[in-house]
Amino acid sequence: MKNKQKILVIIPAYHEEGSVGKVVEEVKQYLPRADALVVNDGSSDHTSEKAEASGAIVLNLPFNLGIGGAMQAGYQYAHEKGYDIAIQVDGDGQHNPKEIPKLLQTLIEKEVDMVIGSRFIGDSQFKSSMMRRVGISIFSRVISLIVGQKITDPTSGFRAASHRTIRLFAFDYPQDYPEPEVLVLLHQCGLKVAEVPVGMSKRYAGESSITKLRSIYYMVKVLLAIFVDCFKKHSF
Amino acid sequence: MLIKIQLFIGTLSIILLFITFELIRKKKLREEYSLLWLFTGAVILIFSIWPEYFLSRFFSQITGIFYLSAVVLLAFLFLLLIVFHFSVVISKLTDRNKELAQRHALLELEFREFRNSHPHSQNPSNQNG
Numbered sequence: 001m002k003n004k005q006k007i008l009v010i011i012p013a014y015h016e017e018g019s020v021g022k023v024v025e026e027v028k029q030y031l032p033r034a035d036a037l038v039v040n041d042g043s044s045d046h047t048s049e050k051a052e053a054s055g056a057i058v059l060n061l062p063f064n065l066g067i068g069g070a071m072q073a074g075y076q077y078a079h080e081k082g083y084d085i086a087i088q089v090d091g092d093g094q095h096n097p098k099e100i101p102k103l104l105q106t107l108i109e110k111e112v113d114m115v116i117g118s119r120f121i122g123d124s125q126f127k128s129s130m131m132r133r134v135g136i137s138i139f140s141r142v143i144s145l146i147v148g149q150k151i152t153d154p155t156s157g158f159r160a161a162s163h164r165t166i167r168l169f170a171f172d173y174p175q176d177y178p179e180p181e182v183l184v185l186l187h188q189c190g191l192k193v194a195e196v197p198v199g200m201s202k203r204y205a206g207e208s209s210i211t212k213l214r215s216i217y218y219m220v221k222v223l224l225a226i227f228v229d230c231f232k233k234h235s236f
Numbered sequence: 237m238l239i240k241i242q243l244f245i246g247t248l249s250i251i252l253l254f255i256t257f258e259l260i261r262k263k264k265l266r267e268e269y270s271l272l273w274l275f276t277g278a279v280i281l282i283f284s285i286w287p288e289y290f291l292s293r294f295f296s297q298i299t300g301i302f303y304l305s306a307v308v309l310l311a312f313l314f315l316l317l318i319v320f321h322f323s324v325v326i327s328k329l330t331d332r333n334k335e336l337a338q339r340h341a342l343l344e345l346e347f348r349e350f351r352n353s354h355p356h357s358q359n360p361s362n363q364n365g
Contacts, residue, residue: 061341073338110276
């Protein structure tokens, strides 16, 4: 019965020609029965060709929408094609596709609507700047307080979603800082979330160029967005 | 002093009205905005023609401020309203733009898959299939 479920791995990619092919190949290696969908978010490099060559389905957005719009396009595809489970994996290679079966297993066994791959529980050792860890821990506290459940890694984009979540996201997905906001959205719609420990590597290409000032700016904006979300109306 | 300010504001409002008319004539301004700007121009014009009856007596009695400040305040309030209206419109447009982009991408993918699975059903006039 487990093998009859249709699984889609959504890989958003913006200027990731250097890593997207490898990510798709690894996804196919560790989860051969899933389809890989690369959402090319208006890249001007060869992201689309590289993804196509590695055997992924490629969804080309006509211009850059940002991570929220790109991810939602992926969920819309999943919804239209009737997928039962969708998994988000970043196109820059910071998520290890080897961990996908773990997310999948938790989603099915715990019967939750979303599983988050967390860098901060269990034996996973994640090294990053002090600033970033402080920021994540503040998010973690605020989100945990709002949703009434301990969420250790609200900014992780390594996630698995049930068909109910797919349906919700196809119609309603936050735009600017989707990862933390999604948790509030799910809570408001009464959907359940679980976390599993995963290891994450550094990005293959490019650095996360978040300086101190910018990370504070980012944090204030996300907190504001979360605050505003608490007043939004959702129909589900 | 007052007559100078009146002339200045009167001229401004006439220029505003003229530009609005021109844009409407050339169909470069949508009706919803043209009405807003025509109304704004007309109100400013009225204030410049009858400042004492309309403002010094009526408005400053209520607010206790003088003509120029009253006009500036009113203009500011108008601009605030207009800018606010624009943010609402831009938000709506951005949303629709996003939805269009997503729909476009999904349809394009569907089309590519369809064409790949039906290689013989191509339109003969389409040369780069």
